[in-house]
Amino acid sequence: EPEVTQTPSHQVTQMGQEVILRCVPISNHLYFYWYRQILGQKVEFLVSFYNNEISEKSEIFDDQFSVERPDGSNFTLKIRSTKLEDSAMYFCASSIKQGKGYTFGSGTRLTVV
Amino acid sequence: DAKTTQPTSMDCAEGRAANLPCNHSTISGNEYVYWYRQIHSQGPQYIIHGLKNNETNEMASLIITEDRKSSTLILPHATLRDTAVYYCIVRSLGGSEKLVFGKGTKLTVNP
Numbered sequence: 001e002p003e004v005t006q007t008p009s010h011q012v013t014q015m016g017q018e019v020i021l022r023c024v025p026i027s028n029h030l031y032f033y034w035y036r037q038i039l040g041q042k043v044e045f046l047v048s049f050y051n052n053e054i055s056e057k058s059e060i061f062d063d064q065f066s067v068e069r070p071d072g073s074n075f076t077l078k079i080r081s082t083k084l085e086d087s088a089m090y091f092c093a094s095s096i097k098q099g100k101g102y103t104f105g106s107g108t109r110l111t112v113v
Numbered sequence: 114d115a116k117t118t119q120p121t122s123m124d125c126a127e128g129r130a131a132n133l134p135c136n137h138s139t140i141s142g143n144e145y146v147y148w149y150r151q152i153h154s155q156g157p158q159y160i161i162h163g164l165k166n167n168e169t170n171e172m173a174s175l176i177i178t179e180d181r182k183s184s185t186l187i188l189p190h191a192t193l194r195d196t197a198v199y200y201c202i203v204r205s206l207g208g209s210e211k212l213v214f215g216k217g218t219k220l221t222v223n224p
Contacts, residue, residue: 004156031210035157043157043200045211056210091156099206101147101159 002026004105006092012111013082021077021108023092032075033093033102034067036060043091049075082112117201122219125195131188133218135201138182144205146177147212148186150197157200157214160186191222 005024013019025032034046047057049067066078075094079086089109093102118136125131137146147162161168161175163184168175174187188195200217 033210035212037154042216043151043212043214045213048210050210058211089154093156098210099145101149101162102157102212103159104156106156107154 002103004092004094004103006090006105006108008108009106010109010111012113015084015112016081019079019082019110021079021090021092021110023075023077023105024073025075025092025094026096026103027073029094029096029103031055031095031098032067032069033095034077035091035093035104036088037091037107038085038088046077046090079110082110084112086110087112117203117215119199119201119215119218121216122221124221124223125188125191127193127222127224128190131191131195131220131222133186133188133199133201133220134183135186136183137201137203140181140203141205143207144203146175146181146184147202147204148173148175149200149202149212149214150195151200151217152194152197160199191220193222193224196220196222 007022032049037043045058047061048055064080068076089107091104091107093104095102145164148160149157151157160172163175177184198217198219
């Protein structure tokens, strides 16, 4: 079964450093998403991306965050200057079209120290 | 999107059917009911979705009441691997693409 692949599985970074979380969505999917889950809390929406642009973003997704689809396969989330409160599991997801179920990746655990 | 209410936790014996309820009394006509689950700290996994008719796939069945104010996810023969947090999410098509996760129901399947 096709999978959404996320790398790395775990990243530790110092506060103030930039991080890039990488995702390879399912190849024929057109809609891409990032979610995060702080330990013990709910899964929260960050951003959706379609047709090479952001289609929706949450209040969490401020100027420190950006997304990119640099080629036909990768989808990245960049955090410019990490804060302690950015520590969370970050999940990438994709779907083939609106209304279909999303396929989530297994996540990247980001730890900011 | 309409708000959903789910029990905090449920238990089920292995091999028995697990019936997970969800209340969405403020659902509107163009809103679908989606079910996802999250096993431990893995990424959420899509299970099933429906509008008003009952739906079945290889994972589960979804029963939506006629007034659409509630639904039940049925895992027909629960296994230990079905232990997870199950989320009922209501979402309209053509509107926001985001999924709003609540706290879900923690289902524990016991041997």
